Amino acid sequence: MPRILLKDIVKKYGKVIAADIPYLEIKDGEFFGLLGPSGSGKTTTLRIIAGLTKPDKGRVYIGDEDITDVPPEKRNLGMVFQSWALFPHLTVFENIAFGLRLRKLPEEEIRKRVKWAAELLQISELLNRYPHQLSGGQQQRVAVARAIVLYPRALLFDEPLSNLDAKLREQVRFELRKLQKELKITSVYVTHDQAEAFAICDRIAIINKGKIQQIGTPEEIYNRPETVFVAEFIGITRFIKGKVEDIVDESKGIVRVLAEDGLELYSWANLDKVKKGSKVVVAVRPDFISLASKESKERNVFKAKVELATYEGDVMDYEIRIGQWRLRFKTPPMYKFQPGQEIYVKLHEDKLIAIKE
Amino acid sequence: MRITREDLISIIFLLPLYIFIIIMVFIPIINVILGSFGISIFGEQVNATFTLAGYKEFLAPESPYLYSLFFTIYVSLIATIISVLAGYLFAVYLTVKKPPIWSKISTVMTIPLFTPYIVGAFMWWTLLWPRGYLSLLINGLLMKLGIIHEPIPLVNDPYGIGILFGEVWIRFVIAVAIFYGPLQMINPELIDAARSLGAGTWTIIRKIFIPLTKYALIATSAIILLATMAGVSIPLILGGSWPQFLNVMIYLDVTTRFNYLMAYTSGVFYIIASATLGYLFFRFTTRKVVLQTR
Amino acid sequence: MYGERRQRIWDLAVIGIVLVYILLPMVVLVEYAFAQKWYAYQLFPSEWGFKWFSWVFKHADTRMAFFYSYTLAPLVMLATLGLSIPAGYVLGTRRNKLSIFTENLVNMNMALPVIVIGIGLLPLYTRLGLLGNYWALIPAHMIGAIPYTLRSVTAAFMQVPRDLEEAARVLGATRLQVIRKVYIPMTWRGILAGGIFAFSWSLNEFILTLLLGAPAVKTLPIAIYEYVGGYYLTPQPAAALSLFILIPSIVIALFFEKYLQVSLGLGGG
Ligand SMILES: Nc1ncnc2c1ncn2[C@@H]1O[C@H](COP(=O)(O)OP(=O)(O)OP(=O)(O)O)[C@@H](O)[C@H]1O
Ligand SMILES: [Mg+2]
Numbered sequence: 074m075p076r077i078l079l080k081d082i083v084k085k086y087g088k089v090i091a092a093d094i095p096y097l098e099i100k101d102g103e104f105f106g107l108l109g110p111s112g113s114g115k116t117t118t119l120r121i122i123a124g125l126t127k128p129d130k131g132r133v134y135i136g137d138e139d140i141t142d143v144p145p146e147k148r149n150l151g152m153v154f155q156s157w158a159l160f161p162h163l164t165v166f167e168n169i170a171f172g173l174r175l176r177k178l179p180e181e182e183i184r185k186r187v188k189w190a191a192e193l194l195q196i197s198e199l200l201n202r203y204p205h206q207l208s209g210g211q212q213q214r215v216a217v218a219r220a221i222v223l224y225p226r227a228l229l230f231d232e233p234l235s236n237l238d239a240k241l242r243e244q245v246r247f248e249l250r251k252l253q254k255e256l257k258i259t260s261v262y263v264t265h266d267q268a269e270a271f272a273i274c275d276r277i278a279i280i281n282k283g284k285i286q287q288i289g290t291p292e293e294i295y296n297r298p299e300t301v302f303v304a305e306f307i308g309i310t311r312f313i314k315g316k317v318e319d320i321v322d323e324s325k326g327i328v329r330v331l332a333e334d335g336l337e338l339y340s341w342a343n344l345d346k347v348k349k350g351s352k353v354v355v356a357v358r359p360d361f362i363s364l365a366s367k368e369s370k371e372r373n374v375f376k377a378k379v380e381l382a383t384y385e386g387d388v389m390d391y392e393i394r395i396g397q398w399r400l401r402f403k404t405p406p407m408y409k410f411q412p413g414q415e416i417y418v419k420l421h422e423d424k425l426i427a428i429k430e
Numbered sequence: 431m432r433i434t435r436e437d438l439i440s441i442i443f444l445l446p447l448y449i450f451i452i453i454m455v456f457i458p459i460i461n462v463i464l465g466s467f468g469i470s471i472f473g474e475q476v477n478a479t480f481t482l483a484g485y486k487e488f489l490a491p492e493s494p495y496l497y498s499l500f501f502t503i504y505v506s507l508i509a510t511i512i513s514v515l516a517g518y519l520f521a522v523y524l525t526v527k528k529p530p531i532w533s534k535i536s537t538v539m540t541i542p543l544f545t546p547y548i549v550g551a552f553m554w555w556t557l558l559w560p561r562g563y564l565s566l567l568i569n570g571l572l573m574k575l576g577i578i579h580e581p582i583p584l585v586n587d588p589y590g591i592g593i594l595f596g597e598v599w600i601r602f603v604i605a606v607a608i609f610y611g612p613l614q615m616i617n618p619e620l621i622d623a624a625r626s627l628g629a630g631t632w633t634i635i636r637k638i639f640i641p642l643t644k645y646a647l648i649a650t651s652a653i654i655l656l657a658t659m660a661g662v663s664i665p666l667i668l669g670g671s672w673p674q675f676l677n678v679m680i681y682l683d684v685t686t687r688f689n690y691l692m693a694y695t696s697g698v699f700y701i702i703a704s705a706t707l708g709y710l711f712f713r714f715t716t717r718k719v720v721l722q723t724r
Numbered sequence: 725m726y727g728e729r730r731q732r733i734w735d736l737a738v739i740g741i742v743l744v745y746i747l748l749p750m751v752v753l754v755e756y757a758f759a760q761k762w763y764a765y766q767l768f769p770s771e772w773g774f775k776w777f778s779w780v781f782k783h784a785d786t787r788m789a790f791f792y793s794y795t796l797a798p799l800v801m802l803a804t805l806g807l808s809i810p811a812g813y814v815l816g817t818r819r820n821k822l823s824i825f826t827e828n829l830v831n832m833n834m835a836l837p838v839i840v841i842g843i844g845l846l847p848l849y850t851r852l853g854l855l856g857n858y859w860a861l862i863p864a865h866m867i868g869a870i871p872y873t874l875r876s877v878t879a880a881f882m883q884v885p886r887d888l889e890e891a892a893r894v895l896g897a898t899r900l901q902v903i904r905k906v907y908i909p910m911t912w913r914g915i916l917a918g919g920i921f922a923f924s925w926s927l928n929e930f931i932l933t934l935l936l937g938a939p940a941v942k943t944l945p946i947a948i949y950e951y952v953g954g955y956y957l958t959p960q961p962a963a964a965l966s967l968f969i970l971i972p973s974i975v976i977a978l979f980f981e982k983y984l985q986v987s988l989g990l991g992g993g
Contacts, residue, residue, distance in 0.1 A: 125622050127728060145625045158623035162641045171637075172627035223627065440818060443810035444826060447870075450807060454867050455833050458844025465844075472847035520742060529735035537978060538746060544977035546928035548945045549966045552952050553749035556756050556959055561764065563752065599749065660837035662931045663945075667952055677839045684843050684935065697840040708835030712828075 075136030076101045077122060077227055077259060082131035084117055090283040091117040092128070097278065097285065099227075102257045104250065106274030108264060110306070114283035115263040119229050122261060124148050135226055151220030151258075152229040155236070157212045159204035165191075165215050166200040172223045190218040193252065210241050217249070221256065228253070228260040234269065246272045267307055271295065279303050299343065301428055304356045311400045312354040313338070317427065320349055328427055330355055336396040339372050340425035353427040357420065359390075362402045365419040373420045377402075379410045393418065459701065465694035484695035494679070495696055501673040503703075505590035506658040509597040514651050516598075517605025522639055524606075525613040526621065526631070542603040547663035554596040555667055558585035564595075585668050592668035593675070597661070601654045612646040613639065645714040652710040659703060676700065753970070756963035776964035786965065789947040792858065793927060793969070796943065800865040800926035801919045807866070808874045808918060815874070816881025817889075827878070834871040841867060842935040849936050856940030864932040869925040873918035880914020881907075917980065924976050927969055944969050 077099040084092040092114045099105040107115045120126035122133060124145035132141045140148055159168050167174075169190055173183045191197045194214040204212055213233055220228055230249075234242045250273050253260050264270050270277050271291040279286045279294065279302075287299045298304035301312070315332035321339060328342045330353060340355045347353060365374045380399065381392035388403045391410065395418070402418060410416055433441075461471050468481035488495045524532055542550065557564040560581065569581040585592030616639070624634050640647070665675035674682075676696050683693035757776060759769030780786050815823045845864065846855075854860035884907060892902045930945040938946050944965060951962035 120622075123622075123626055125625065129728075144630075145622075146628045146630055148626075149628070150626060152623065152626040154619040154623055156617055156619050158617060158619035160620060160624075160638065171624070171629075175628045175633060219623075219627070229626075436818075440814045440822060443814045444822070446807050447811040447826070447830075447874075450863065450866070450870070451829065451833065454845070454863055455836070455841060457848060458841045459836070461844040461847060462840055465847075470847070472851040520738075523738060527731065527735060529732075529739060531735060531739060535739065535743065538743060540977050540980075541750070541974055542746060544924065544973040546930070546945060546969055546973060548928070548930050548948055549753075549970050549973075550749070552948060552959070552962055552966055553753045555952060556752050556963065557749055559959075563767075566767075599745070603746070656835060660839070662839050663949075667949070677837065680839055680843060681931070681935075684846060690843075690847075693843050697843055700837050700840050704835045704837055708832065711835070712831065 075226055075259065076134075077261065078134040079118075079122070080132045080134070082118075082121060082128045082133070084114075084121060084126065084128045084283075090114075092121060093283045094118065094131070094285060097288075099259060099261060100276075102259055104253050104260045104262065104273060104275045106262045106264065106270040106277035107280055108267060108270040108277050108306075109280035110265055113265075113280045115265070115280055116231055117283070118280070119231055119261060119263050122227075123150055123152050123229055149223060149225050150227050150229055151223060151225035153213075153216045153220050153231065153233045155232045157216035157233070157236075159212055159215055159219075161204050163203075164200065165196065165202055165204070165207070168204070168215055169200075169219045169222050171219065176223075186222050187218075190222040193221070194218045209237050210245065213237065213245065217252070221252075221258070225258065228258045230260065230262045232264055234264075235266075242269070243272075249273060279306060281306075296424075296426075297343070298356065298426060299346070299428065301354060301356075301430070304426065304428060309356045309358050311357045311398070313357060313398045314354050314430075315352075317342070317347055317349055317351045317353055320344065325423065327422055328353075330427055332396065332398070334397045336375070336398070338375075338420060338425070339422040340427040341423050342427035346429050347427055352430045354430055356426045356428060357400050358424075359401045359403045361421050361424040362400065362418050363421070364404065364408070365417045367417050369417065369419070371419060373422050374417055375420070377416055377418050379412050379414045379416060382410060382412055462694045462697040462701070465690060466698045468691060481691075484691045487692060488695045488699070494673075495676065495692065498674055498676040498679045499696075499699060501590065502659055502676045505593055505675070506597075506655055508590075509594050509601060509658050510651055510655040512594070513598045513601035513605050513654060514647070517602050517650075518609050518647065519635075520602075521606050521609035521613050522635055524610065525616070526634075539603055539606060542600050543607065545600070547600070547661055548667070550600055551596045551664045551667040554592065554599065555585055558592050558595060558668070583670075586670045588670045588673065590669065590673075592670075593665050596664040596668045597658050600664075601658060604657075605650060605654060608650045609643070609646060612643050616642055649711045649714040652707045652714075656704055656707040656711070660700065750970070753963050753966055756960050757967050759960060762960075776960045780961050780964050785942060786947050789942050789944045789965075790968070792941055793944040796858075796861060796865060797923045797926040799862050800869060801923040803862050804866050804869045804873045804922035805877075805915065805919050808870065808877045809915065812874055812877030812918075813881050815878040817884070817886070830871050830874055833867070838868055839931050839935075842932050845932075846935055854936075856937060858937075858941050861933060861937050861941060864936050865926040865929045866922070867932070868929065869922040872921045872925070876914050876918035876921060877911070880911040880918075883914075884910045920976060920980070924973060927972065 079094050079097040081096075082092055082094040083090070107118055109115050117126060121128050124133075124140070124143060128141070132139055134140065135148070135150075160171065163171065166187055169187045170183050173186060178186075187200070188197070191200060194217055196211060196214045196218060199207060199211055199215070204215070207215065213236075216233065233249075234245055237245065246269060262270070262274055274291065276288060276290055277294055278288045281302050287294060287303050289297075294303065295307060298307060298309070304312075313330075313332050313336070315330040315336075315338075317328045318331045318337075319329040321327045321329050323344065326341050326344050327339055328344075328347060330338050330340050332338065332355075338355065340353075342353065365371070375395045377393040377395045377400075379391055380394055383390040384406065387406065389406050389408060389410075391402045391404070393400055393402050393416070457471075464471060466484050468479055468483065487493060490496070545553075556562055559565060560583070562585075565581070565584045568584060569578070572578045573581070583591075584595070620638055620642075621634055624638050629637065659675075660677065662675075662677045662681060665678050666681070669675055669678060676699065680693045680696045680700075683689045683696070755769065758772050758774070760773035760775045761771035762769035811826070815827060849855050849857075849860060852860075888906050889902055892906050897905065928945065929943070930949070933941070933943050934946055934949070937943070942950070948962050948965050948969075951965065952959060
């Protein structure tokens with residue numbers, strides 16, 4: 074299976090920049106995610122790959138072939154749509170066979186391939202039904218079967234699970250990933266659901282306003298967001314603003330940050346971007362914080378005041394204040410601090426992320 | 431059964447409508463049907479005895495009425511096929527390509543809908559009569575190509591060419607207006623899906639659009655055919671002296687030939703034709719005109 | 725981008741051809757109406773002017789045609805609305821068997837060719853001595869207008885939420901207040917649209933007027949027909965006359981598009 078390459082792609086609708094991608098390579102056999110909020114340009118990017126939208130500028134390659142001017146019907150890419158787009162007037166069998174019939178394959182070959190795809194997706198019993206006689210999950214499988222039956226060069230998914238209920242969605246995620254690994258088809262998966270992208274994809278690009286913010290594995294993105302937007306998008310809501318005073322440890326990437334209110338803390342930073350004197354925000358997730366003893370002489374141990382305590386069954390969720398910074402912090406339910414109480418916490422310097430503003 | 435106050439209001443409010451329909455529609459229709467058998471409610475025009483003479487004359491081998499009926503159906507069918515086909519393709523074009531300028535000028539397309547038929551017919555007459563631009567152009571072209579040797583009449587002609595021009599102009603726009611809605615209702619992702627599976631534009635029209643809008647196609651063809659067969663103004667102005675549309679025959683029968691028996695008999699054939707086509711139309715419009723996924 | 729621009733050129737070509745096709749007959753009509761001097765061997769008129777307009781007005785017949793057309797139309801509009809508003813109220817607010825039946829009945833009438841109704845009416849009018857009677861043309865013009873008008877009015881009443889009337893009554897509104905505060909604001913667009921349909925229909929009505937009104941009462945379409953239908957080989961006066969119903973029709977069409985967001989086919993048989 075070949076790679077997909079986008080170069081210098083620009084697509085504008087009026088003044089809206091729907092896609093602006095200088096370079097994006099999706100590797101051979103990789104399950105690649107495009108993740109971003111609504112209107113960020115995910116669908117536009119996917120449709121440019123599929124050929125359904127013409128970019129204003131730039132080239133699209135599959136393998137080494139430049140397919141920018143190849144019409145979508147000649148690209149042989151399988152696509153699964155948000156609405157699944159099953160043809161309502163055709164049976165499941167005919168839906169899956171649609172592309173095969175257009176290629177004028179012999180009847181026997183068509184039967185064989187439809188059977189293969191139907192078995193792979195466990196929809197063999199549904200072949201004589203019409204789309205409106207299927208559940209959402211079944212329709213989704215038919216849509217995938219219809220895409221893979223053509224042995225496409227790559228598979229493109231546009232939020233294929235957003236019309237399913239939450240429980241089914243989680244189950245289908247793993248099946249999709251399994252299927253993709255089995256077939257080893259280069260795949261691009263568009264979603265605005267972070268958990269979904271993390272569960273399915275090998276690598277993810279986070280998009281905002283048509284521009285790629287960061288590309289990386291789910292772990293890299295989760296642990297080392299490179300921009301405030303990415304940090305916020307993956308659920309970090311608390312930040313400490315300040316300035317880098319010092320680079321403390323070159324090899325580990327630890328810097329000393331002086332917060333705006335004079336608080337001094339140590340944090341990890343990407344030293345390619347953050348320099349001495351850089352203005353930064355330090356992203357703090359609840360799990361970057363742990364309890365510490367009053368006597369501790371370690372770095373990054375602070376006195377904090379409990380402002381709010383919420384019992385959530387398996388955890389206690391606290392809102393605490395260090396200096397002027399309000400942070401969130403979780404403990405097992407056996408600790409029960411009261412609002413107003415003073416506690417000591419440690420912010421783990423190797424987990425904190427100082428992001429250049 | 432007791433009549434409630436509500437029912438009473440319904441009845442009182444609907445009564446004028448019913449009285450109107452009975453006097454202005456039912457009685458005339460009954461009059462036409464009975465009149466075709468020679469029975470007259472209002473005396474005067476036909477003898478008051480039952481006769482099948484009208485039908486015998488209508489269906490006789492050399493009957494001009496039968497010929498007119500076939501001519502009417504033939505010309506109307508061609509006009510319907512042209513306008514439905516062209517209208518459908520144009521509506522598909524608008525649906526697939528979504529040309530941005532369309533929204534600015536779509537109002538112009540509604541003008542023929544509001545143009546009185548008589549004016550529409552006359553406008554085409556000015557284009558098609560021997561001194562009309564279209565007539566000069568087409569005849570000039572055909573003579574240059576050596577297909578004809580002297581100009582042929584394009585209006586008031588024996589082939590119904592003039593009628594075709596006039597009818598298609600109005601019906602084309604109606605077809606576009608009717609098809610546009612159902613086509614817009616088709617999930618656009620279906621088109622994208624078909625393309626990604628390898629279908630070109632023609633395949634998409636053949637395998638997606640037509641099956642999904644077939645009821646709209648049938649219903650629209652039915653009303654356009656009906657309207658074309660029934661309209662008098664256009665054949666009256668653009669038709670020739672012979673053969674004529676059946677409704678022109680009816681008109682001449684009552685105004686110049688005073689042959690009411692034949693007018694009524696022809697009227698019955700019109701009632702039958704419109705009942706059939708009307709049934710087709712209402713049957714397929716009450717049915718879901720477009721099968722549609724979410 | 726190259727592909728985009730080529731698409732736009734295609735769009736222009738396709739839509740341009742359709743536009744020319746739609747508009748060409750009208751342009752030529754206007755040309756005829758304003759052609760003062762036009763010899764048979766010329767492609768275009770050699771002199772332009774208003775000669776045919778004044779020519780048209782010199783004839784008492786045509787002057788009367790104006791009068792008949794433009795007085796009948798509002799009368800037909802009022803009469804059609806008078807019939808359609810109560811009926812539309814019932815059909816729109818009570819969706820029972822009677823309503824459905826009534827709607828189907830009215831729709832069925834729409835499918836009947838006007839000429840057949842016309843020849844059926846002819847002996848009735850003759851019997852009642854109504855041939856050539858100006859007032860008797862009003863119900864004749866209403867036949868074709870009622871289905872459209874009724875549909876528009878019914879749709880307007882359907883939009884009024886069912887419980888709104890009850891809610892208003894509970895709040896102490898009198899019947900008159902309910903009509904003023906609930907029904908009129910919510911239905912006037914549909915009623916206006918229906919009324920204008922009837923107006924426009926009457927203006928365009930041809931065959932029934934020809935059968936039942938002419939020669940005593942000639943409306944504009946009849947006058948046009950007499951200029952062309954009789955193989956009258958100077959079509960200029962007919963063109964001038966046509967503009968007097970074509971232009972109002974177009975104005976009405978634009979009005980519908982812009983302010984009422986409805987469009988429906990109309991024509992006078
Ligand atoms: N055909 C179009 N015409 C005009 N603007 C468009 C068109 N398609 C997309 N856009 C605009 O381009 C931007 C990106 O749209 P896109 O559909 O790619 O977003 P998305 O990331 O897929 O969002 P969602 O999660 O809501 O599907 C949006 O601002 C959108 O309004
Ligand atoms: Mg999208």
